[in-house]
Amino acid sequence: MTKFITTSIFHILLISTVSIFCHALVFASETIPINNAEPVTPQKLEEQTAIIRKHHLKRLDDKLTNDLKVIDENCKYESDISTRPPENHVVLTFDDGPEPIQTEYILDILKRHHISATFFMIGEKVKQYPDLVAKVYAENHQVVANHSWSHPNFHDISTNQQFEQILKSETFFSNNSQPKLFRYPYGNSSCETNRLVHSRGYKIVGWHIDSCDWAFDKSGAIDFKEAVSCGVLPQYHNDYVAHVVSAVRARKGGIILMHEIHPNTIKKLEEIIIQILADGFIFGTILDDDFIPSMR
Numbered sequence: 276m277t278k279f280i281t282t283s284i285f286h287i288l289l290i291s292t293v294s295i296f297c298h299a300l301v302f303a304s305e306t307i308p309i310n311n312a313e314p315v316t317p318q319k320l321e322e323q324t325a326i327i328r329k330h331h332l333k334r335l336d337d338k339l340t341n342d343l344k345v346i347d348e349n350c351k352y353e354s355d356i357s358t359r360p361p362e363n364h365v366v367l368t369f370d371d372g373p374e375p376i377q378t379e380y381i382l383d384i385l386k387r388h389h390i391s392a393t394f395f396m397i398g399e400k401v402k403q404y405p406d407l408v409a410k411v412y413a414e415n416h417q418v419v420a421n422h423s424w425s426h427p428n429f430h431d432i433s434t435n436q437q438f439e440q441i442l443k444s445e446t447f448f449s450n451n452s453q454p455k456l457f458r459y460p461y462g463n464s465s466c467e468t469n470r471l472v473h474s475r476g477y478k479i480v481g482w483h484i485d486s487c488d489w490a491f492d493k494s495g496a497i498d499f500k501e502a503v504s505c506g507v508l509p510q511y512h513n514d515y516v517a518h519v520v521s522a523v524r525a526r527k528g529g530i531i532l533m534h535e536i537h538p539n540t541i542k543k544l545e546e547i548i549i550q551i552l553a554d555g556f557i558f559g560t561i562l563d564d565d566f567i568p569s570m571r
């Protein structure tokens with residue numbers, strides 16, 4: 276009996292230590308190899324955030340300085356959803372993974388709250404981390420979707436290169452969901468590629484709510500111009516959670532854009548889920564009937 280108790284205490288201590296260790300790693304964005312993978316280092320995260328910032332602000336400038344009719348005619352931002360989301364339904368979408376540590380951390384939170392989410396993955400990472408992709412499927416997340424091969428800005432590459440990004444990525448997705456789903460990197464689209472993805476049975480998925488997880492810095496604040504580009508109201512410029520939750524309330528639900536790679540999403544996801552659930556919202560997936568009109 277004493278041996279049993281001693282062993283149990285040892286196991287509890289071991290599990291606690293491992294758990295604390297993993298949390299510390301996630302929050303510090305430190306490096307640790309898992310299955311020979313290369314996780315996001317602080318430098319890599321900084322670089323990726325800078326790239327998102329650049330393309331996001333370019334998009335804002337484009338919309339502020341150009342004729343919206345011309346932008347529409349050129350199919351530049353197909354990801355903008357003009358339709359209202361189904362009332363009181365929320366879909367969580369996580370882009371730019373899979374990532375060692377972060378993906379598993381998110382999966383654990385979703386499992387605790389019995390929520391299925393949609394993961395828009397990057398083809399070259401799907402190829403690199405097949406075990407992580409299998410785990411996402413195994414945990415009943417309805418959709419693992421195409422988010423291009425290497426995440427370029429489609430406005431900066433040729434039509435043929437855009438096609439390659441989708442077709443090369445497609446061969447690494449074994450998802451049989453119908454319709455197939457595609458999300459443009461940075462939401463930047465073109466008429467030619469819209470036609471291609473539709474001809475291949477895809478729906479294009481945008482978002483109703485941009486969490487702007489990448490833009491809230493370490494101090495918890497967001498830059499004014501970035502806030503405008505993401506639709507963050509002034510009263511929430513220092514509060515990522517309040518921004519997301521208030522946007523969900525204002526729209527009465529919708530598709531939320533988050534990124535697997537960003538510490539704000541990793542740190543605050545559970546708090547956001549708890550607050551949204553407390554408001555009586557129901558979490559669903561993109562393929563639920565009532566979200567179909569949100570796709571094109």
Ligand SMILES: [Zn+2]
Nearest residue numbers: 370371460461
């Ligand atoms: Zn992305």
